[in-house]
Amino acid sequence: MPGEEDPKRELTDFEAELASLRPRSDRLDRQRLMFLAGQAAAATASRRGLSPGRFTRRLAALAAVALVAVGLTRWLDRRQREVVERIVYVPVEQAANPAIPDNARQQANTPPATPFPSSRPGSAPARVAPYLRELDQLLAQEQGDCLTKSPQQERREPGSGGWEVATPSLSRQSLDTLLDELLRKKPHQTRSTPGASHQGAEL
Amino acid sequence: MNPIGAELLSGLLDEHSGSLMLYARQWCDTPEDVVQEAFVLLARQTSVPENVVGWLYRVVRNAAISASRAAGRRARYETAAAQRHDTWFEPTAGDRLDAAAATEALRQLPIEQREAIVARLWAGLSFDEIAALMGASTSAVHRWYHAGLTALRERMGVPCLEKKTRNAN
Numbered sequence: 001m002p003g004e005e006d007p008k009r010e011l012t013d014f015e016a017e018l019a020s021l022r023p024r025s026d027r028l029d030r031q032r033l034m035f036l037a038g039q040a041a042a043a044t045a046s047r048r049g050l051s052p053g054r055f056t057r058r059l060a061a062l063a064a065v066a067l068v069a070v071g072l073t074r075w076l077d078r079r080q081r082e083v084v085e086r087i088v089y090v091p092v093e094q095a096a097n098p099a100i101p102d103n104a105r106q107q108a109n110t111p112p113a114t115p116f117p118s119s120r121p122g123s124a125p126a127r128v129a130p131y132l133r134e135l136d137q138l139l140a141q142e143q144g145d146c147l148t149k150s151p152q153q154e155r156r157e158p159g160s161g162g163w164e165v166a167t168p169s170l171s172r173q174s175l176d177t178l179l180d181e182l183l184r185k186k187p188h189q190t191r192s193t194p195g196a197s198h199q200g201a202e203l
Numbered sequence: 204m205n206p207i208g209a210e211l212l213s214g215l216l217d218e219h220s221g222s223l224m225l226y227a228r229q230w231c232d233t234p235e236d237v238v239q240e241a242f243v244l245l246a247r248q249t250s251v252p253e254n255v256v257g258w259l260y261r262v263v264r265n266a267a268i269s270a271s272r273a274a275g276r277r278a279r280y281e282t283a284a285a286q287r288h289d290t291w292f293e294p295t296a297g298d299r300l301d302a303a304a305a306t307e308a309l310r311q312l313p314i315e316q317r318e319a320i321v322a323r324l325w326a327g328l329s330f331d332e333i334a335a336l337m338g339a340s341t342s343a344v345h346r347w348y349h350a351g352l353t354a355l356r357e358r359m360g361v362p363c364l365e366k367k368t369r370n371a372n
Contacts (some may be wrong), residue, residue: 014356017300019324021292023221025236030216036239037212037246044247 220326230267316351
């Protein structure tokens with residue numbers, strides 16, 4: 001109807017009136033804004049100026065450095081893990097010390113007394129005392145003799161010598177007794193080795 | 204060469220700086236900083252955005268909200284906005300509507316209605332663009348816009364045409 005106004009039309013008129021108002025922009029510094037925008041654009045352009053070739057070269061150099069670093073790290077790590085344990089035998093020469101008597105020096109070099117030390121397989125002959133070597137020889141001889149001993153001899157008292165050689169559980173004292181007895185029996189053999197007779201006398 | 208040339212920047216600044224500042228005022232009290240930041244960000248772009256004006260309003264909106272959050276002023280700003288007396292519009296003698304009255308009426312609107320009206324009337328964005336900008340549906344933007352206009356007209360005391368006709372008779 002011509003008398004009635006469309007509410008949308010009324011609203012549109014009001015919108016137009018409102019839209020005719022101009023927002024204030026006087027607080028905006030136009031010159032400064034354009035300067036800052038130009039600065040930002042120049043900075044962006046310079047960053048974009050990095051050519052693809054240079055970028056590839058930089059990337060390759062970075063990758064190479066990273067690879068070297070990783071390799072060195074692994075090498076160091078492996079090197080730390082490889083601990084080689086070795087037993088090193090150092091020959092110690094016996095120093096001539098006059099303060100130490102000969103018998104004490106000899107006892108220090110002598111290994112602990114075990115039954116038949118020189119009869120051990122693989123034992124170093126240099127470490128065996130000469131009297132023990134001689135004892136071994138005598139025992140070997142006596143062992144043969146013991147096998148052929150008469151039953152009368154078998155009834156001898158223990159500790160009087162001879163019989164305990166055959167048993168593996170001989171004590172040092174019984175061995176010494178046996179050695180003395182053997183030395184008395186066969187003086188010609190001990191005379192052939194003067195060092196051995198001397199040690200035997202000491203024992 | 205930078206795709207965002209000085210001419211494009213200058214033209215956008217001439218045409219939209221005022222409305223962008225008005226739009227930023229809905230959230231923060233330093234709209235000039237926000238608008239300047241948006242233009243500097245535009246100058247940094249390697250390619251021109253598809254919808255430059257829409258892009259600018261989005262950047263201004265995000266920056267204004269961030270600025271208000273960072274300063275912790277948003278809630279205070281929205282509640283105390285009516286107490287401020289600086290006008291958002293340039294006073295013009297020939298205008299039928301008073302700039303100060305329009306400013307006061309706008310300030311008293313809810314933020315959704317105010318944003319929809321500013322984006323539609325002074326930024327010239329379509330309802331779809333405003334909906335995308337606000338993250339709401341187009342119908343919701345329509346509703347906010349018309350409700351805001353009605354509230355504005357009542358608060359500014361603008362009579363309906365029917366009433367005016369009756370008064371004239």
